[in-house]
Amino acid sequence: MTLPGRPAPTGRLHLATQTLRDIYAIFADLGFQVFRSREVETDEYNFELLNMPPHHPARDMVDTFYTTTPNVILRTHTSPGQIHVMREHAPEPIRVILPGMCYRYEQITSRSDIQFYQVEGLAVGRHITLSDLKGTLSSFARRMFGQNVRTRFRADHFPFTEPSAEMDVECFVCGGKGCPVCKHTGWLEILGCGMVHPKVLINGGYDPREFSGFAFGVGPQRIIMLKHRIEDIRYFLQNDMRFLEQFQ
Ligand code: 2NM
Numbered sequence: 001m002t003l004p005g006r007p008a009p010t011g012r013l014h015l016a017t018q019t020l021r022d023i024y025a026i027f028a029d030l031g032f033q034v035f036r037s038r039e040v041e042t043d044e045y046n047f048e049l050l051n052m053p054p055h056h057p058a059r060d061m062v063d064t065f066y067t068t069t070p071n072v073i074l075r076t077h078t079s080p081g082q083i084h085v086m087r088e089h090a091p092e093p094i095r096v097i098l099p100g101m102c103y104r105y106e107q108i109t110s111r112s113d114i115q116f117y118q119v120e121g122l123a124v125g126r127h128i129t130l131s132d133l134k135g136t137l138s139s140f141a142r143r144m145f146g147q148n149v150r151t152r153f154r155a156d157h158f159p160f161t162e163p164s165a166e167m168d169v170e171c172f173v174c175g176g177k178g179c180p181v182c183k184h185t186g187w188l189e190i191l192g193c194g195m196v197h198p199k200v201l202i203n204g205g206y207d208p209r210e211f212s213g214f215a216f217g218v219g220p221q222r223i224i225m226l227k228h229r230i231e232d233i234r235y236f237l238q239n240d241m242r243f244l245e246q247f248q
Contacts, residue, residue, distance in 0.1 A: 015228075015247040016117060016236055019220050020099055023119055026143040027097045030136055032121060035096040037081025039103070043071045045080035049203040050160040058159060065103050065114075074103035078120045079160060082215065086124065086204025091211070093125030099220075110232040117220050124196065124206055124213035130163070133193055133214035141169045141190065144223070150176070152187065161194025161215055172227070181226060188226055191218040 013021070024034055047059045065074040075081075081098040099119045106112055123132065138151045150170040158164045169190050171182035178184040193216035198208035206213075221236055228247075235243045 012248050019224050026140055032095045032097045035085045035098050037084055037098055039075055039101055041073055041075045041080045045083055046073055046075055049083045050079050051197050051199045052159050063104050065105050076104050077102050078118045082122045083204055090205030095123045097121045113233050118217055119220055120217045122215045124211055128212045137167050145169050145172045158194055160197050160200050162197045164194035167191050191216050
């Protein structure tokens with residue numbers, strides 16, 4: 001009777017799963033549904049319909065895993081799913097996020113793995129403006145990083161959006177004062193975004209004279225690494241209990 005009980009080991013969610021679920025919950029409150037899409041894609045969906053014609057530098061052979069079936073590849077981003085979701089729902093307005101694994105044929109380093117999570121978002125409807133993009137993404141940042149966090153948008157370039165931008169948040173490690181995590185800039189680069197390119201809207205089945213939309217892409221593992229100061233992305237898939245047990 002007086003022997004101590006045997007502790008029952010409890011499972012836990014993987015750090016990446018926990019964070020993905022936080023992201024789903026935030027976007028659910030903003031009216032976004034989760035749309036799941038295939039990891040194996042055609043060249044057409046992964047590149048051409050996203051305004052990356054043959055010979056575009058972004059589709060260089062070295063970045064893509066090809067299969068033995070001609071034209072069948074592993075998706076390099078979750079964006080092909082955006083074409084699928086638009087084609088399934090056009091001309092209805094949509095608000096979706098697309099989470100999942102992406103694959104790139106690159107050198108593995110502490111900062112980039114050949115497979116990684118991405119969460120992309122897409123809103124298409126009538127009268128959607130850049131203000132909607134900025135409002136939605138700064139609300140996301142405040143829920144994710146703290147109610148008082150400041151955000152800023154910097155111009156960038158992606159083939160599938162015009163205009164395009166990157167969003168920074170005030171460094172949540174030093175509060176913007178400058179530290180090694182933000183490389184003394186006070187800001188952390190969190191996601192890429194933009195207004196959906198008219199050609200991409202057409203490819204999705206929407207008339208760009210009537211419809212507009214915004215899209216964004218986040219690397220959740222990058223956010224987690226900044227938050228927990230994890231110095232190597234390879235920990236995510238090694239399933240070393242010493243790593244996994246540190247989180248919840
Ligand atoms: C990003 C950044 C900016 C994006 C755009 C689209 C589509 F299909 F709607 F055009 N999907 N994803 C997008 C835009 C992705 O990732 C950094």
